[in-house]
Amino acid sequence: MATPHEPKQDRSRVTRQRLLEATIDCLAEMGWAAATVSVVAERAGVSRGAAQHHFPTREDLITGALEYMFDTRMEQSAAEAATVAEVAEGVGRTRAVVAGLVESYTSPLFKAALQVWTHAAADPALRERIVPLEARFGRIAHRRAVQALGVNDSDPVAHHLVQATLDLARGLGLADVLTDDSARRKRIVDQWATTLHQALRTPHNPL
Incomplete structure (x- = not known):
């Protein structure tokens, strides 16, 4: 998990990867309907706003x-x-x-x-x-x-x-x-x- 001491670019990369991995897990385990931005963000441990910063839609x-x-x-x-x-x-x-x-x-x-x-x-x-x-x-x-x-x-x-x-x-x-x-x-x-x-x-x- 990223820490406050990591460079901003590295934290951004880690957040993006966590969102992508959470998306895959949600799709595989719960199906399309459950794989919303909100659910994925919660599973990735980030805010919805942070998720939409990386993926607007x-x-x-x-x-x-x-x-x-x-x-x-x-x-x-x-x-x-x-x-x-x-x-x-x-x-x-x-x-x-x-x-x-x-x-x-x-x-x-x-x-x-x-x-x-x-x-x-x-x-x-x-x-x-x-x-x-x-x-x-x-x-x-x-x-x-x-x-x-x-x-x-x-x-x-x-x-x-x-x-x-x-x-x-x-x-x-x-x-x-x-x-x-x-x-x-x-x-x-x-x-x-x-x-x-x-x-x-x-x-x-x-x-």
């Missing part, structure tokens, strides 16, 4: 939280990819990458984002903000998956296989929202990792 707060969620996930995936590259190879590496992608869609970050997507579907103004963000996020997520798998994305077969893996991961994340789907998810990850590894080892994209 609820839409600004939600958009900022989405960007923060994605940046956090990308940092985590980069660290995971580095670890996988060090300890796994062959089909083991492919499975570790697929499992990491799938698990990222069962995290509180995904559940929070899902709340925003659902609301944006019926709110044109919010949707106008979210769609460009999601398009950018999708491109970066695809590029990170390509790097983690170590494939040539210029090959259309490899490109579509990587995208199919991301789509599969998202679908399995949705299946986990209402009930614990972990046992079935593990079986699918195992089978898809084997299938993906074999498909990527074709003349189109030798590994």
Whole structure:
């Protein structure tokens, strides 16, 4: 927590981060309706005025939280990819990458984002903000998956296989929202990792 002795810029940064993290927690745990500026400010331990200084509107707060969620996930995936590259190879590496992608869609970050997507579907103004963000996020997520798998994305077969893996991961994340789907998810990850590894080892994209 920031203290009075910290520079003003540092206190401002800490306050902003606390608001973004509180927004994610509120969305994931209580849903869209409960994630108001007032509730988020209270959870973050700051005044409503301080919250509105950083994020003048609820839409600004939600958009900022989405960007923060994605940046956090990308940092985590980069660290995971580095670890996988060090300890796994062959089909083991492919499975570790697929499992990491799938698990990222069962995290509180995904559940929070899902709340925003659902609301944006019926709110044109919010949707106008979210769609460009999601398009950018999708491109970066695809590029990170390509790097983690170590494939040539210029090959259309490899490109579509990587995208199919991301789509599969998202679908399995949705299946986990209402009930614990972990046992079935593990079986699918195992089978898809084997299938993906074999498909990527074709003349189109030798590994």
